[in-house]
Amino acid sequence: MILAPDSATPVVAVNLWYGVGSRNETPGRTGFAHLFEHMMFQGSENVPKNRHFDLVERAGGSLNASTWFDRTNYFETLPSHFLDLALWLESDRMGFLLPAMTSEKLENQRSVVLNERSQRYDNQPYGDWDERIQALVFPPDHPYQHTVIGSREDIAAATLDDVESFFRTFYVPNNAVLTLAGDFEPEHALSRVEAWFGGIPRGAAIPPIPGRLDPGPGAGAPERVVVEAEVPLPRVILAGRIPPASDPEFWVADIATSILSDGRASRLYRRLVRERRVAKDATAYAFPLTTGRSLFVSWITGYPGADPAVLEDALAGELEALAEVDPLEVQRAVALAETRFIRQVEQLSSRADLLSMYEQLFGDAALLLEEVDRLREVTVDQVREFAATHFGRENRAILYYLPKESN
Amino acid sequence: MRAPVDRSEPPPPGPIRPFQLDPPSAEVLGNGLRIRFLARSQVPLVSGCLVLDAGETGVAPGAEGLAVLAGDALQGGTERRSGVEFAEAMERLGTAFSVSTGWDAATVTFTCLADRLDEVLLYLSEAVRLPAYPDDEVARVREQRLAAIRQRRMQPSQLADDEIDRVVFVKEHPYHRPLSGTAASVGAATPEAVRAFAKEAYVPDRGGFVLVGDLDPGEVLEKAETHFGGWSDTYPGRRALPAATGPALRRVVLVHRPGAVQSEIRIGHSAPARGAANEEAIRVANTIFGGAFTSRLNLNLREENGFTYGVRSRFALRRNGGAFTIGAATATEVTAAALREAMGELQRFHREGPTEEEVSRARDYLAGIFPLQMETTAQLASRVAETLIFDLPDDHHVQARERIRSVDLGAAAEASARHFRPDDAAVVVVGDADRIQEEIEALGLGPVERFQP
Numbered sequence: 001m002i003l004a005p006d007s008a009t010p011v012v013a014v015n016l017w018y019g020v021g022s023r024n025e026t027p028g029r030t031g032f033a034h035l036f037e038h039m040m041f042q043g044s045e046n047v048p049k050n051r052h053f054d055l056v057e058r059a060g061g062s063l064n065a066s067t068w069f070d071r072t073n074y075f076e077t078l079p080s081h082f083l084d085l086a087l088w089l090e091s092d093r094m095g096f097l098l099p100a101m102t103s104e105k106l107e108n109q110r111s112v113v114l115n116e117r118s119q120r121y122d123n124q125p126y127g128d129w130d131e132r133i134q135a136l137v138f139p140p141d142h143p144y145q146h147t148v149i150g151s152r153e154d155i156a157a158a159t160l161d162d163v164e165s166f167f168r169t170f171y172v173p174n175n176a177v178l179t180l181a182g183d184f185e186p187e188h189a190l191s192r193v194e195a196w197f198g199g200i201p202r203g204a205a206i207p208p209i210p211g212r213l214d215p216g217p218g219a220g221a222p223e224r225v226v227v228e229a230e231v232p233l234p235r236v237i238l239a240g241r242i243p244p245a246s247d248p249e250f251w252v253a254d255i256a257t258s259i260l261s262d263g264r265a266s267r268l269y270r271r272l273v274r275e276r277r278v279a280k281d282a283t284a285y286a287f288p289l290t291t292g293r294s295l296f297v298s299w300i301t302g303y304p305g306a307d308p309a310v311l312e313d314a315l316a317g318e319l320e321a322l323a324e325v326d327p328l329e330v331q332r333a334v335a336l337a338e339t340r341f342i343r344q345v346e347q348l349s350s351r352a353d354l355l356s357m358y359e360q361l362f363g364d365a366a367l368l369l370e371e372v373d374r375l376r377e378v379t380v381d382q383v384r385e386f387a388a389t390h391f392g393r394e395n396r397a398i399l400y401y402l403p404k405e406s407n
Numbered sequence: 408m409r410a411p412v413d414r415s416e417p418p419p420p421g422p423i424r425p426f427q428l429d430p431p432s433a434e435v436l437g438n439g440l441r442i443r444f445l446a447r448s449q450v451p452l453v454s455g456c457l458v459l460d461a462g463e464t465g466v467a468p469g470a471e472g473l474a475v476l477a478g479d480a481l482q483g484g485t486e487r488r489s490g491v492e493f494a495e496a497m498e499r500l501g502t503a504f505s506v507s508t509g510w511d512a513a514t515v516t517f518t519c520l521a522d523r524l525d526e527v528l529l530y531l532s533e534a535v536r537l538p539a540y541p542d543d544e545v546a547r548v549r550e551q552r553l554a555a556i557r558q559r560r561m562q563p564s565q566l567a568d569d570e571i572d573r574v575v576f577v578k579e580h581p582y583h584r585p586l587s588g589t590a591a592s593v594g595a596a597t598p599e600a601v602r603a604f605a606k607e608a609y610v611p612d613r614g615g616f617v618l619v620g621d622l623d624p625g626e627v628l629e630k631a632e633t634h635f636g637g638w639s640d641t642y643p644g645r646r647a648l649p650a651a652t653g654p655a656l657r658r659v660v661l662v663h664r665p666g667a668v669q670s671e672i673r674i675g676h677s678a679p680a681r682g683a684a685n686e687e688a689i690r691v692a693n694t695i696f697g698g699a700f701t702s703r704l705n706l707n708l709r710e711e712n713g714f715t716y717g718v719r720s721r722f723a724l725r726r727n728g729g730a731f732t733i734g735a736a737t738a739t740e741v742t743a744a745a746l747r748e749a750m751g752e753l754q755r756f757h758r759e760g761p762t763e764e765e766v767s768r769a770r771d772y773l774a775g776i777f778p779l780q781m782e783t784t785a786q787l788a789s790r791v792a793e794t795l796i797f798d799l800p801d802d803h804h805v806q807a808r809e810r811i812r813s814v815d816l817g818a819a820a821e822a823s824a825r826h827f828r829p830d831d832a833a834v835v836v837v838g839d840a841d842r843i844q845e846e847i848e849a850l851g852l853g854p855v856e857r858f859q860p
Contacts, residue, residue: 008449009426009778009782010423010424010425010426010778011778011779011782045414046414046415046416049710050701050706050710053700053701054701054768055417057699057700057701057768057772058768058771058772058775059420059771059775060771060772060773060774060775060776060777060779061775061776061779062776062779077779078775079420079423079424079426079775079778080421080424081420081421081422081423081424082420082421083421084418084419084420084421085417085418085420088414088417088418092414096414107713108710108711108712108713109713110713111713111714111738112709112713112715112716113716114738115669115713115714115715115716115736115737115738116716118668118669118736118738119669119716119736122668122669123563123667123668123669123736124562124563125558125561125562183424195412196412199412230561231561232554232557232558232560232561232562233554233557233558262498263494263497263498263503264482264490264491264494264498264503265491265494265495265497265498269494270491270494273551274490274491274544274547275491277547277550280550280551280554280555281551301554303550303554304554304557328499331499332495332498332499335498335499335500335501336498336501336502336503338501338520339452339501339502339518339519339520342450342451342452342520343452343518343783343785345450346449346450346452346782346783346784347782347783348782
């Protein structure tokens with residue numbers, strides 16, 4: 001449990017991370033962690049359906065939840081005199097969810113989630129890119145091989161029994177981090193947390209993540225996958241494996257991707273978008289994932305009629321060219337990261353979420369305070385070394401999206 | 408020892424702590440540029456907004472998208488440095504400008520570390536006072552924008568947004584067309600036209616400058632004078648616009664996307680302009696109807712029926728009129744059912760209005776989230792900027808909470824009866840028309856047109 005008092009405004013952010021995500025799903029049940037997250041809003045023993053949202057909104061709060069590869073988070077920000085309300089709601093669904101679960105609610109949320117999948121993946125140009133990229137970058141027995149949203153078949157197959165066993169296995173105090181940030185008196189807050197959560201029994205040890213967690217460094221020999229689809233512009237995506245977010249090298253990954261794609265002075269914008277005009281847009285991103293290996297993704301979108309081979313060469317060329325770096329580029333990336341960091345912790349909800357993340361994923365919330373210093377310590381040589389090691393052809397999945405002829 | 412807790416009822420709130428938000432200080436420079444600033448020292452950041460009366464409604468017919476292009480190309484270089492040099496200079500300071508062009512204004516925003524403010528302002532004034540708009544940068548940005556227009560036409564939710572505007576507003580009014588113009592109008596834009604537009608519209612007169620954050624209030628005016636004082640062009644005046652809507656025409660437009668697994672639904676009609684006296688009553692009514700998770704629309708379409716991942720209604724209030732829109736994406740097979748439910752809710756809300764309980768709930772919600780919406784320097788700066796764009800009183804955003812609290816059942820009911828108008832509502836559905844047309848026609852929502860983009 002993390003307490004981050006700050007009484008500048010009479011607002012408190014309550015943030016709860018459960019150490020369960022799509023990585024914990026078993027074959028045939030992809031998407032279940034996320035479907036389960038929806039069920040957490042369907043009421044609990046003392047909270048009827050729709051009451052959770054109703055009470056927080058009535059209090060003047062905002063709330064939501066999200067499921068990701070390594071975790072599921074639940075959060076509300078509300079006027080600070082409603083702290084007890086948030087703790088009651090969160091503790092009721094942590095301790096007393098199952099009496100409220102019905103097959104009617106499951107059918108309703110299954111339908112909502114299938115619509116969510118349609119909206120974000122199936123009815124969206126390039127919408128299935130991460131499904132394809134994850135399957136290319138990670139081997140079938142790795143937990144990142146499948147997406148958080150899961151397959152339609154698996155979402156359709158989930159049962160009420162799955163809800164019960166998932167809850168008993170993962171939604172236990174020993175698998176959760178609770179962070180409060182904002183306007184409260186720490187001793188009082190601690191006693192309220194104790195009162196609401198203290199009686200919830202510890203669960204069994206969390207079962208190991210299924211699969212082979214460290215597939216090693218390379219993403220295999222380059223093999224182009226070409227998809228002709230209802231997309232407006234050609235796009236080439238290059239992706240590979242990088243060290244996990246818990247590895248010190250990940251700070252280097254942050255700086256390297258920032259040099260590539262953060263701002264208009266970044267390499268991809270400057271060279272490919274502005275000078276060569278080969279790209280309409282281009283980006284690079286290091287996912288902060290922790291299970292064995294993490295994921296690096298970059299893409300380039302071309303203008304109508306662009307030759308995808310030219311796009312691929314342009315992007316790959318920039319990834320490889322990062323083996324040479326100017327110290328000023330590192331300084332620029334650090335300066336941008338510093339401002340971004342302060343902006344993130346300025347907002348209570350995001351501060352609380354980062355504290356939960358550092359505690360849950362890295363075992364120590366206080367590491368957040370060192371984040372900017374760690375980024376400042378990244379050297380030019382480390383960036384060169386990182387690019388030379390991870391941005392080469394031997395660690396590259398290649399995916400082309402090409403507009404269908406009829407367009 | 409653990410104190411026993413009673414879980415059966417929600418715990419009562421503790422003592423309320425007041426939230427105090429100061430209005431910004433207001434000044435004006437000799438050239439007409441309005442200055443607003445507010446000191447807050449919780450974090451070492453400053454956020455700024457430069458607001459210019461250079462929105463798309465000011466663009467002449469035939470040149471649609473010119474204001475957006477001028478905004479896009481603003482960072483293409485200045486008389487003193489190239490676009491690349493400009494970006495490097497800014498980003499070395501750990502920040503960047505973003506330029507956003509809407510119907511009513513172009514807004515340049517930034518957030519920087521407080522001790523870098525002077526340098527950032529130097530570049531900001533250089534960008535807006537001495538933009539070079541080099542031919543090659545304008546041409547590049549035009550190609551980018553044309554590609555973005557192509558992307559918009561193939562993105563179902565954006566396509567639906569553009570189509571509902573086209574159906575609701577009359578052809579002669581700018582709101583009828585997409586904000587960033589059409590392939591034809593953008594394709595015809597020349598660097599000369601972009602330069603001429605910026606010269607005319609990027610001027611201090613009718614503009615404004617906002618700073619919020621860790622700053623010395625005694626120094627703001629001097630800084631503003633230093634960077635913007637010598638800037639002296641005047642504004643030629645706003646373009647006269649025709650009425651935004653003609654006689655309302657109920658109709659259904661089906662945009663056919665063969666094989667689509669989902670339908671993007673929009674239901675819309677016109678709404679009042681920004682600054683209406685009953686704006687907060689409209690907000691309260693919309694919160695009840697479709698503006699919150701527990702709204703009537705969302706509880707029906709999502710939590711009761713599972714037709715959609717989420718449905719929302721919103722009022723976009725602009726200087727020359729507004730738009731009311733309901734939006735949802737639904738599975739193809741339940742499109743007509745979802746449309747029927749949404750229209751049913753609209754009719755019921757118009758006819759019967761909200762209940763006392765709903766009004767009190769929505770009022771508490773909007774008053775309560777107020778501090779959350781004014782939390783960061785960037786949020787505050789953008790709220791203050793709105794008062795400049797819409798010529799509202801300096802403390803308009805500060806007083807919003809009191810105005811919300813004074814909305815009673817009568818005011819909310821009046822808003823629901825006047826501003827939720829099922830008989831004027833047009834419908835757009837982007838989806839597989841072959842599979843949904845018959846059922847939609849059977850709903851009797853007006854004549855059905857269909858086309859394939």
